[in-house]
Amino acid sequence: MQNLSLTQARIALTVTLLALVVIVLGAYVRLSDAGLGCPDWPGCYGNLIAPTTEPQIASANSHYPTRPVETHKAWKEMAHRYLAGILGLSILLLAILSLRHRAMAAQPRLLPWLLVLIVALQGALGMWTVTLLVKPAVVTSHLLGGFITAALLWILTLRLYSPVLSRYVVAHPDRLLLFCRIGLVILLLQITLGGWTSTNYAAIGCTEFPTCHSGSWWPNMDFTQAFTLWHGIGINYEYGILSAEARTAIHLVHRIGALITVIYLLLLSVLLYRAGRAEITQRMAWILASLLLVQVGLGITNVLGHLPLPIAVAHNGVAALLLLTLLTISWQLKRAYRLD
Structure with missing residues (x-):
């Protein structure tokens, strides 16, 4: 069997x-x-x-x-x-x-x-x-x-x-599992926002980093149009239909979401590394942190390089790897021995 x-x-x-x-x-x-x-x-x-x-x-x-x-x-x-x-x-x-x-x-x-x-x-x-x-x-x-x-x-x-x-030895696995599940929700929201950014051709809605346009941190934006989910039937959306202000709004919200995601998951990586007593748990913490840093680098390169195709595709791939890494950590924590 x-x-x-x-x-x-x-x-x-x-x-x-x-x-x-x-x-x-x-x-x-x-x-x-x-x-x-x-x-x-x-x-x-x-x-x-x-x-x-x-x-x-x-x-x-x-x-x-x-x-x-x-x-x-x-x-x-x-x-x-x-x-x-x-x-x-x-x-x-x-x-x-x-x-x-x-x-x-x-x-x-x-x-x-x-x-x-x-x-x-x-x-x-x-x-x-x-x-x-x-x-x-x-x-x-x-x-x-x-x-x-x-x-x-x-x-x-x-x-x-x-x-x-085999199982793994982790301090306070229940608490860490909750933190990990919250991280999964945050990451899925950010992936959804990334999809919305891509499908509305807003990936270079800001052309600079860390500012957005002409040294501005908060340029003119149209949030209403940016997050209108339905524009009717029969419209060809290839290359996008939104105004520049709407695309900038989507892009900037995606950046803010990325900042929240990175801070939260880096903190989770630190907590996992400090709590783990098994080498594999600490290794997963390193993998999570490394993937996050790679993803940030890819995102910045997309902006500064005006969306080079290999980098943009890799940005999607690393997002998927981050999701599977978090699921692996969650699975490990569910099977972990409590260490009090």
Whole structure:
């Protein structure tokens, strides 16, 4: 039975890594303005693959005259869809395995099927991303759904590994667990805000650091327009529709959120390092602090470098790693021995 659990855990780990790849690829597609590389769904210009030959391109352009084929963008979008489809099938496999081995004492029963439902919702959000012309509320929800999918897959992996791993010795684990869960909420809010910043093309809403524009810390901003979630149907949101003042407002709120997140999670890292008596707990504290500093550096580079694509994509990837790190720490604390 233990070998079976370990095999499932390894499968879950592989699927989690696949989910991280899908998140990073999705960020690359979005940030390279390829989200509408295929104007229809689930195919691409009516085909299962992106058009590449001259006859295919001519046919596609005749059927979609308002959206001429850009082959490189179409292939980016379809690569993301193919990989997301493989991820969905992999999650379904995990759910079927959990059903077949439901008699095992440590077998998660609800979580794999919850993941199946979330992936189905992600498919719908992917469709609406295209049909609603990259509406920010939909794209942000799609992005957040990807992070939640990866997080739940990681939780499933940890639960499947837990019967074969030892516990850890930590002082006051209950108190630290509460602090960690608050940190998770703060980080998820910041990830959501980051998605809103990206999908509204506000990543360079401020062009300087640490000031915003022309040495100003608090320039003219439009907060009402910035956080209006719904602007109606039929609007093409590619490249954004908000005013410069609204984009600046979104960007500055994201900066403030980043400051709060970094301060809180750095404090949590210090508390974890001081409370842990196991080397792995102290190592996780170092990993959390290191990822935070990397993320801050990436964010500043995005502003000063005017959103270089590799840095912007890495910013999304590190956010996902931060989320999984916090979940790992939370799991460790739930299993920790109390040291009084």
